[in-house]
Amino acid sequence: MRLSHLAIMTIATMTLAEPALAISRYNSTALTCDQVRQRVINERAVILRYASTRVKGMTLYDRYVTRSAMCDPHEYAERAYVPTRDTNRCPVLNCQDYDPETRRFGFGKPVIRF
Numbered sequence: 001m002r003l004s005h006l007a008i009m010t011i012a013t014m015t016l017a018e019p020a021l022a023i024s025r026y027n028s029t030a031l032t033c034d035q036v037r038q039r040v041i042n043e044r045a046v047i048l049r050y051a052s053t054r055v056k057g058m059t060l061y062d063r064y065v066t067r068s069a070m071c072d073p074h075e076y077a078e079r080a081y082v083p084t085r086d087t088n089r090c091p092v093l094n095c096q097d098y099d100p101e102t103r104r105f106g107f108g109k110p111v112i113r114f
Helices: 001-020 033-043
Strands: 026-027 044-050 059-065 075-083 090-097
Touching: 033 044, 033 090, 059 075, 059 090
Parallel strands: 026 044
Antiparallel strands: 044 059, 075 090
């Protein structure tokens, strides 16, 4: 009985943890800037994709977040812009590598508000 109990607990844990791995994907040019920003806020992290303006037929995508806490420990949230249905420069945040050696004054990761 002990083995079956362990198997049930393992399956239950895997089932509950699975939705945390999912991340929504959206085409940013199909949404308005307000809709994009609201989806990022509601879901804390999303993947946005859009067509490249430099290379015809290429799709660009990245993960956009609400704050640095959503990034890996060696990253921080930096201001970025994506094209949307109503503007070419909708402000969002995405994770960038953090190198404390190159930071001026060495005060740690910058804090940028969504």
